[in-house]
Amino acid sequence: MPPSAESMLREARENGLDLRDQYEIDQSGWDYLVLHATATDGADWILRAPRHTDGLYLPAEGRLLDHVRPLLPVAVPDWRINTGTLVAYPKLPGAQADMRWTPTDDLLGRTIAIMHALPTEPVRALGVPVFTPDGQRKWIADLIEQARAEYVIADERLRRWQDWLDATDRWPPDMVLARGDLHPQHLLVEGGRLVGLIDWADATIGDPAMDFTDPYANFAPAVFERLLADYERHGGHVWPGMREHIALRASLEPVINGLYGVETGRTDLIEQAREQLSRSR
Template sequence: MPVKPPAEVDLTADLVRALLADQHPDLAALPLRLLAHGWDNATFRLGDDLAVRLPRRAAAAHLVEHEQRWLPTLAALCPVPVPAPVRVGRAGPRFGWSWSVVPWIPGEHSADVAVPARTPWAPELAEALSALHVVAPAGAPVNPVRGGALAGRSATLLGRLDAGHLEAALPGARDRWLALWHDALGAPAWPGPPIWVHGDPHPANLVVRGGRLAGLLDFGDVTAGDPACDLATAWLTFDHRGRAAFRARADAQADARGTVDRGRWRRAAGWALVMASAMVTHGEDDPVIAAIGRHALGQLAADRA
């Protein structure tokens, strides 16, 4: 089974401190520790209020640049905090890609919260995503694996099905997945212009505090496209009760804007299947991500039972 790509550079606290000393010396003496090595980026906690975010492979380097360019715009739209860079790190001899110093958003990842306990803030997440879902300007990034036509993900999804990755996560559901996928492909397309899309609002990218939504993280997949891509979080994050609350608020927000999109939830289910399939396929060395994928598959299957 494929696993997370290896880092293409040795990202250590010593390297990060040297980068800070070179470019932001007033921050270089703050306490520093590694928090996470993700699929694309590594994150170091810096002092009490900041974090340093660096790409760990060349394929992800442009994603940090997208965040640097566009997160200030998105932060102004979103009703909860997002990690818009407060300092920018430039490529140089020590490190060949751009990197960022971002605010630290206190709280815990919602992936660490029991699924039933997420329901109270499901409407808040729907409101936050709706606030982001405005027409994107010319020049907004276009992500080839998020927010486009679902048909563009068909070969990848069917390949994962044929390889048995979804069967291993939820045996006996292949026919359900094929039926769901064909239903999503047949849904009416997004009728509007390209919209800002977070691209990856799964539970490990949501911060909660005191039973409330406290922040949206990791805009590396930010794109212009179909907002149904973000609505996939209904299955990735919630159980039936939470999903009902999320859907009700999302629909209310769309109605208030006068948005007519009859295929949104069918397409969203297709996006949830694509994302969950990636998580169970590539989650061998990341149990949190693998668990999110298995949960989403279980929720999608239950909805189609």
């Protein structure tokens, strides 16, 4: 049964968190129903419940958060309740960024660089999924084949993707801890400045470019170039062809959205994907 606000509040109370009945529901996420609630002592809390429990979520997320919390210059959630069907943590400072947010300093680039420099063996031991370069390419190729079964995809788009998948020398040889899905709704900002990163369920040891696809799609070109410069200045590796590689990863968005639309019956996503994938670019 899908979660509801009432079932989430009830489970929180069963686990020792007494919340007031007033709350705000956030339906924007694909994977989780989120409540913004206040405890009887006045503290603000975030509650998350998976919309379906079919293994799509990162079981190691809580352990990963504990691992990176003291290592990053921005805040991450501190899970106080984790039952498998409910996560609850004290609300972090800041508010979710909107699509118009532009970094005012180098903190985003610095944070990504620090994360990518972390040793991967301890992260692997936490149970975070691991991709090799070949595994990344196979995952993408499988997504494209699934999309071809559902949508008409322009020949030029397919050719560009196939050339990219075949050109193994254009892919990064070293996999890193990649947060993945750095969409504005997962960035907490205060006074224009990044202060936190939430919702780490998409984290993997994988392609570092995954942490640049959302900034590439949402930032103005000059802002994106500044982000890459900040990343490199703080020790991140910018390899030849990285910009094109990021752009090609970003071009998969209609595939991912379109397949999710088919899975969930979201006609808006299906129509959008159909229109986008029929174009050469």
